[in-house]
Amino acid sequence: MAIEPDRLGRSGLELAAMLRQLRRQAGLSGVRLAARCHMSQYKISRIEGGKLRPSLVDVEQILRGLSVSPAVAAEALAIARIAQTEWQDRKALHRKGLDKKQLELAGLEAVTTDFRYFMLSMATGLLATPDYIRESITHAPPTQQAKTVSMKLERQAALLDHSKRFAFLLTEQAIRYPLVSPDAMALQIDRLASLTLQSNIRLGILPMGVRFSNTPLSTFTVYDDRLATIETDLGAAVFRDPKDVRSLLDRFASYAAHAVYDDEARQLLTTWAWSFRQ
Numbered sequence: 001m002a003i004e005p006d007r008l009g010r011s012g013l014e015l016a017a018m019l020r021q022l023r024r025q026a027g028l029s030g031v032r033l034a035a036r037c038h039m040s041q042y043k044i045s046r047i048e049g050g051k052l053r054p055s056l057v058d059v060e061q062i063l064r065g066l067s068v069s070p071a072v073a074a075e076a077l078a079i080a081r082i083a084q085t086e087w088q089d090r091k092a093l094h095r096k097g098l099d100k101k102q103l104e105l106a107g108l109e110a111v112t113t114d115f116r117y118f119m120l121s122m123a124t125g126l127l128a129t130p131d132y133i134r135e136s137i138t139h140a141p142p143t144q145q146a147k148t149v150s151m152k153l154e155r156q157a158a159l160l161d162h163s164k165r166f167a168f169l170l171t172e173q174a175i176r177y178p179l180v181s182p183d184a185m186a187l188q189i190d191r192l193a194s195l196t197l198q199s200n201i202r203l204g205i206l207p208m209g210v211r212f213s214n215t216p217l218s219t220f221t222v223y224d225d226r227l228a229t230i231e232t233d234l235g236a237a238v239f240r241d242p243k244d245v246r247s248l249l250d251r252f253a254s255y256a257a258h259a260v261y262d263d264e265a266r267q268l269l270t271t272w273a274w275s276f277r278q
Contacts, residue, residue, distance in 0.1 A: 012083045016050035018076055019062055023048070026066045036065035056080055056241060081241045089235045098137065098144045102151035108223055109158045115166045116222040116252045119174040124221075125152040126159060127168065129191055131184040159201065167202045168195075169255050175205065175272060182276040189273040193266050204259030205268055212258035215251075222248050 023033050023044075030048070034041040039061065046052035047062070054062070059080040063073045109115075117124055125133055133152050137145055158164060175192065178185055196203045206212055222228040228239045228248045239245055260268065 012053055013050045015054075015059070015076065015079045015083045016048055018079065019059070020048040022063075022066050022068060022072070022076070026068075028066070033062065033065050037061040053083060054080065081243070091235075098140055098148040099151060102148060102155065106151070106155050108227070109155065109164075112223040113164055114224050115164065116249070117166070117168045118220050118252055118255060119168070119170045120217050120219045121171070121174055121177060122179065122219075123170065123174055123188070123192070124168075126156055126166075127192060127195065128152070129184065129188050131180050132188045135180045159195070159198070162200045165200050165202075167204075167252070167256070169204045169206060169252065169259055171206045172208045172268075175269070178276075186273045186276040189269050189276070193269040193273070196262065196266055196269075202261065203265060204256055204261050205265045206255065206259050207268065210258050212255050213251075220248055220252075222252060225249065 023030070026033075028036075030044045031041045034044045037044070039058070043052065043058075044062075047054045047058065056077065059077060060073075063076055068076070117126075122136065123132065125136070128136065130149060130153060133149050134145070137148055140148060159166060170192075175189060176185075180188065192203065195201050219231040220228060222245060225242070225245055226240070228245045230237045230239070230248075239248070259265075
């Protein structure tokens with residue numbers, strides 16, 4: 001699942017141009033194709049103009065309506081899968097304002113029931129203390145920092161909604177990386193330990209020395225079974241294609257099989273917190 005930001009930006013227009021050319025080659029007007037696909041002509045026009053991102057089902061319907069060859073259909077669907085992926089550039093996000101991102105995440109969390117978080121190098125904001133959050137956004141413009149901290153803390157209220165289920169997997173590196181002072185790190189780890197006792201939260205730890213993957217690792221989040229994000233230092237890729245989401249769900253399940261939970265996890269957390277207090 002390689003992430004190529006430049007390709008992600010081009011794929012939507014590439015797909016629109018390809019569908020438009022295939023329709024013309026088939027000698028069909030937009031109206032006739034729409035009738036074959038049980039879509040409106042307006043929708044066909046917006047898809048071909050690159051103004052509407054079609055779902056994979058939309059693309060499949062259009063390709064059937066055009067009676068294209070299997071090889072052409074496979075090529076178009078491959079481009080459509082890439083077009084379903086959105087790239088969020090970190091620098092552009094900062095220019096736009098981190099508060100906008102927090103509102104977007106809060107909205108996504110409001111409509112999600114099952115959350116799965118894999119954290120490779122740091123704890124996510126939902127699990128973080130105020131000090132940890134503040135230090136994690138020092139790269140952001142100073143004018144945005146106070147508001148962003150406040151909004152991240154407000155979003156933690158979602159953890160108290162017992163109609164929602166949260167599964168967190170953290171590597172030992174993510175837990176023990178000394179982002180803040182030793183005392184603040186001990187409090188951060190204490191918070192993780194307390195959350196292991198909450199009935200709608202499942203928190204697993206992948207200790208150093210446990211080999212749980214043969215593939216490159218990335219921090220990722222899956223929201224129900226409909227949307228997933230993968231984070232890098234340059235930004236985040238958003239996946240909506242069910243195949244990509246399922247791939248990450250399977251990856252999460254394979255990692256979870258190697259994690260430690262409950263009393264064993266709390267024992268590790270207590271030991272690590274004490275090491276910072278010493």
